[in-house]
Each structure stands twice: as C-alpha cells, then as structure tokens.
C-alpha cells in the first residue's frame with residue numbers, strides 16, 4: 001500500500017514540473033511559487049489520489065467521470081497553454097488512478113438476447129443451463145403467441161432460474177420504428193400489454209430498434225425518436241437498457257459477422273478501458289434467431305468458454321445492473 005502510494009506520488013511528480021516543486025518541496029523560485037498557487041487550487045479541486053472504496057458506493061466511478069477544472073490564478077497568472085497542460089495532466093492522473101482502482105474490483109458481463117421466443121431460444125436456454133450462467137431474454141409477446149412451439153420455448157425461459165425475462169414490447173413495433181415511437185402513449189401501452197401477456201416480473205425494458213438507456217441518473221439516446229417512450233417507461237417504474245457491444249451471426253447459416261475472438265476482444269476492450277456505459281459492466285446484445293443453427297450455437301458456447309477460461313468476469317442478470325464501485 002505504502003509502496004503504491006509512493007509510486008502514485010512519483011507519477012504525480014512527473015506529470016508536470018510544477019508538481020515536482022510542490023510535492024518534492026525544494027527551495028521554490030518565484031516561477032514555481034506562481035505555479036504552486038495554481039497547483040494548490042488543483043489539489044483542492046481534484047479528488048484525492050488514493051481512496052479505494054471497497055463498497056458499491058460509486059465513488060471510484062464518480063472519480064473516473066469527474067471533469068477536472070483548474071481556476072486561473074489572477075495574481076500570478078501562467079499562460080493559457082500551461083494551464084491547459086496542467087489541467088490535462090491532472091485529469092489523466094485522476095482517471096488513471098480511478099482505472100487502477102476499478103481494475104481491482106469485480107467485473108460483470110451481461111449476455112442479453114433479444115426478440116425471443118424464436119427459433120434459437122430453446123438452444124440458448126440449454127446452453128445457459130449447461131454452462132451454468134445467468135442470461136437475459138428481452139421478449140416479444142407476439143412471438144410467444146405465434147405457435148405452440150414458441151409458447152413452449154417462452155415457458156422454458158420463464159421457468160429457468162438462470163434466465164431473467166424482460167420486456168421488449170408486444171409487437172416489436174412491427175419493425176416500423178419511427179411510426180411506432182411517433183405515438184409514445186401507444187408504444188408505452190404496447191410494453192404494458194407485453195408485461196401483462198407474459199406476466200413479466202421485472203420492470204426492465206429494451207426498446208426495439210433503439211440503443212436507449214434511461215435508468216437511475218443516466219439518460220442516453222442513440223436517436224431522439226423513442227426518447228418519449230423511454231421516458232414514459234422510466235416515469236412508470238421501468239429501467240430502460242441498451243447495450244455496449246453487439247454480436248451478429250447469420251441465423252440460417254450460422255456464419256458470424258464478427259468471429260468469437262473479435263467479440264471476446266471487444267468485450268475485454270470495454271472492460272479494460274472502462275468505457276462501457278458503466279465501467280466494469282459490459283452488456284452484450286445478441287438475438288435469439290442467431291442461434292437456430294448448430295454452428296451458431298457452437299459459437300455461443302465458445303464465447304462463454306473464452307470468458308470463463310480467460311477472465312474472472314461474472315455473468316449477471318440485468319436486474320442487478322449496474323455494479324457501481
């Protein structure tokens with residue numbers, strides 16, 4: 001711990017000459033004094049270097065997202081350029097320390113499957129059971145009512161404790177998304193119909209054709225169309241979730257648009273860079289009909305194996321999202 005503190009202080013020292021003067025506290029010349037006033041401001045404004053919270057209080061995530069600002073010192077001004085450099089260095093220092101702290105925390109991956117029940121759902125259900133992983137199904141009620149077979153597939157999901165069933169609307173907007181979202185009340189009612197028809201237990205939704213997130217303090221839209229529907233869902237107790245990474249496989253042939261390795265690396269990149277919607281949480285989007293073919297099913301198994309063998313990521317339900325450290 002002490003050694004790390006020292007290392008980080010050393011890192012702090014090399015971010016700029018002014019910091020060297022301050023931290024190493026040698027005899028200050030006048031230039032250094034001017035800079036030190038600014039550095040003092042930086043020290044007051046920035047979040048301390050080493051608080052490592054062990055709880056889910058969101059403090060490290062907050063640190064990662066903090067925008068550093070350093071006030072110009074009107075008495076002993078330095079150039080705009082220097083101030084900008086100092087601010088950038090300070091921002092980097094705070095973010096890097098937050099990333100290091102997050103690296104030591106658990107990591108969570110969410111496998112989400114949209115549009116089921118469809119051909120492919122039964123295989124997904126079996127794979128989740130075989131691999132003993134939690135998965136998330138965003139369901140379309142209309143599909144469950146299309147045939148006895150699909151109704152059965154829905155029931156398999158519903159009764160599997162490793163599968164959480166969530167709301168992806170009853171009609172899937174009939175795939176006419178702009179028209180669907182142009183009537184937010186109608187769209188909202190479609191979600192309610194789905195909730196009732198499938199007796200869904202969790203108020204968690206994903207909007208068809210949209211990567212929109214509205215939950216807790218987050219509101220992020222890929223397109224404005226759909227925003228009102230998402231807001232109505234949120235106002236009525238729903239959490240609306242999008243995704244960080246999407247995997248595409250041709251359903252009929254099982255031919256992947258991205259290889260297992262591509263997707264595995266993509267998930268890792270988000271986890272390592274802390275640039276998913278929530279750091280240490282990565283949401284993967286797939287569609288049930290991608291896994292109607294044996295080849296596709298083998299790819300899904302292979303991806304799960306890669307994660308289980310090479311990482312300590314935990315497979316989670318979306319109802320636990322996000323784990324904020």
Ligand SMILES: [Zn+2]
Pocket residue numbers: 114115168172207208209
């Ligand atoms: Zn969909």
